Amino acid sequence: NAGVTQTPKFRVLKTGQSMTLLCAQDMNHEYMYWYRQDPGMGLRLIHYSVGEGTTAKGEVPDGYNVSRLKKQNFLLGLESAAPSQTSVYFCASSLGTSGEQFFGPGTRLTVL
């Protein structure tokens, strides 16, 4: 089992460009999450999904969109990147009953 995988691992964007981050999990988990991690701020929830075809806003959703067309995949999109979106992005998934979240290795995004 690969667990939770994220692509790409690194990306540099120019302001205004768009991109999509892909998260995939092979554990048949219902719940999936996107976080951003910034120094001194811990992890902040961007969007989450409680099942295929459903998404919801988290703590810091502005500037991001998500889709969960397949149970195993959770996509995070940036339509028009801004320097404030420079961060490390983590995807996670959970079974839904244990509370334990399984994290991917992260994507380091720099917006110039």
Add this chain to the structure above:
Amino acid sequence: AQSVTQLGSHVSVSEGALVLLRCNYSSSVPPYLFWYVQYPNQGLQLLLKYTSAATLVKGINGFEAEFKKSETSFHLTKPSAHMSDAAEYFCAVSDDGGYQKVTFGTGTKLQVIP
């Protein structure tokens, strides 16, 4: 609303010394509590979790945490620090609001001095 406070963004201990990382939480319902560890350039992984079965929770790598309701605390300890324990540690709380939303603390970086 749930929240987590981790006291001390950086903690340094000598190798072999006691590790104590502090976490206080607030929750409107009996909480689920977690400690996660993040090694450099990696994602988070679960160290241990409290789900009301026992107040003293044992985790991986010799870590344990004690749930104290009266103090709303869930401090992480390890009797003897090892160099490999150097990492960032996150406390997290979930009130299981029906969608497993977890709130993370801001993290504590542990430095182990040889």
